[in-house]
Amino acid sequence: MDKDCSLKKKIFNIIQIGDKSNRISRAFDIFITITIVLNILVTFAQTFDELSRITMGLKAIEYVTLGIFCVEYVLRIWTAEYLYPNIGRKQAKLRFLISFDGVIDLLTIVPVFFLSGFVIFRMLRVARIFHLFRLNAKYDSFNVITTVLYEKRNQIISSVFIVLILMLASSLCMYSVEHDTQPDVFRNAFSGVWWSMSTLLTVGYGDIYPVTTLGRVMAICIAYLGVGAVAIPTGIISAGFVEQYQRKSSLSNLKNADIKQIAEIFVDKRYAGKSIEEVEEQEQLTIFLILREDLSILPQKDTLLKQGDIIIIRAEGEKE
Template sequence: MKEKVFNIIQIGDKSNRISRAFDVFITITIFANIAVTVLLTFQELAAFFFVFHIIEWITLLIFCVEYALRIWTADYLYPDKSELWSRLHFLISFDGIVDLLTIIPAFFLSGMVIFRMLRVARIFHLFRLNARYDSFNVITTVLYEKRNQIISSVFIVLILMLASSLCMYSVEHAAQPEVFRNAFSGMWWSMSTLLTVGYGDIYPITTLGRVMAIVIAYLGVGVVAIPTGIISAGFVEQYHRKSSISDWGREDIKEIAEVMVDSCLAGKCLEDVEDEGNTKVYLILRDNLSILPQKDTELQLGDVLILRDETIDEN
């Protein structure tokens, strides 16, 4: 029974009609919940607030039931862990945290502003709807693969912001003591300048300050472009080497091919993947390692499989 429930509530199981119907139902529930959350902010619709609150509570009740079922079936989601640890792992996962932040404020903390803001967390349910599709997987995989470069570029931006903030404070404080009162005021100016936002509420008036502002603005254009270039290059690399994993079993791979593991196959054993796709995996590329495939090898998100379609030999 638990396994059947798990197969139903897991998004993306197209082979199960009940699961597909549940996907449609939960999608409608999420959109309805978000819609009434937005509509409750319009005072012109005050006459319908009672209906909106009823819809909100019904959808929250559905979220509660779904949350409980996901905790109950978490041992199938993480088969390599014990029942207790699999449930704890789900509770601290992205889906588990979003579900919890969606439910708790409505029942216990609705009177506090900071927790009422957590109602926005229900919007992140939309990420879960797209979690098993190629577009979302490409984004998450690129960000994960390029995480070190992105962190380095962000660190450079922060250093430049701090340096420009202190420099501008030193130059402008005497001329504008009320505007550049401390280093934090300079930090606000450097953020809006380096990130090319340019609010214009704080700006230099001295000649030296304006010269520095010109230099910092040019540096900002170049520095902010670094992470953009890194991510763009990652997308190009990803699409060059990634085949569509969702339809790989229905396509003829006439030569050796590279296929990247997405969330549909992550966590599965290599033997099961080969049987499902009728393929033979010759090598697994993981980060900077080359792994010889074994039947019990567990695939991870982002692994690149070097494989060939076995039906070619049969034909």
């Protein structure tokens, strides 16, 4: 039993994405990345009639890469208990199956059994591309982007909601004004939605456009509103990047701080399982660095602390 657990733990450490301290794990990440890219290239190559002579070879490569995905998927289910150590084995496996990574893995594998079936299953092959996002999300360069999107999710959702309201309102208004003049163009409210989408998002396909004076005046106003509405989420995301940059820059300023203001705290059961944001708000301090075994981790607001971690902190009241 101990040998099986030890083997399972080693396999988990190898297939765990983003573990830079483990050379075998890093090599596995590179291998999976190459496999994903190869699989995607084969999928694209199969759409060219000029390459029909090597269809069998492309199919063979696709099946081999999908076989690797299947093995990886099974191993991730098998070792899910180490990914979610605070819940039982069955619950951990179920949680992985319904997680983003688990769903992407499943959608990657399913199409191979329905390649000649429904169109929807063949379309699921696009999910393989999301494997690359899953791999890259564990590294610092891409993690900054995902962190900003997660932290600003409420503001982004609100701004998208505003755009949708403007889109529906403008489509109904344009349909009311233009339907009598262009009954074949603005047949229904959906035609207005298509026009408002291309206008608000500044695409301007030109396949549908107003011809009445009132319609053109409304189109000018809606186009101006579209410029401002689309700029809202852009500004929110840009502000988030600035905050992340300032957060990371504060680490470089630690060397200029008074050493008496810096402290190390050993994470016990009181803090284990809590996020950085929760601890900072609760204790009124700033966490600059997490020391976890042989790793040095730059903290994000949603980073969960583990028992045994050492956090480098600075009390809020002692800042200059």
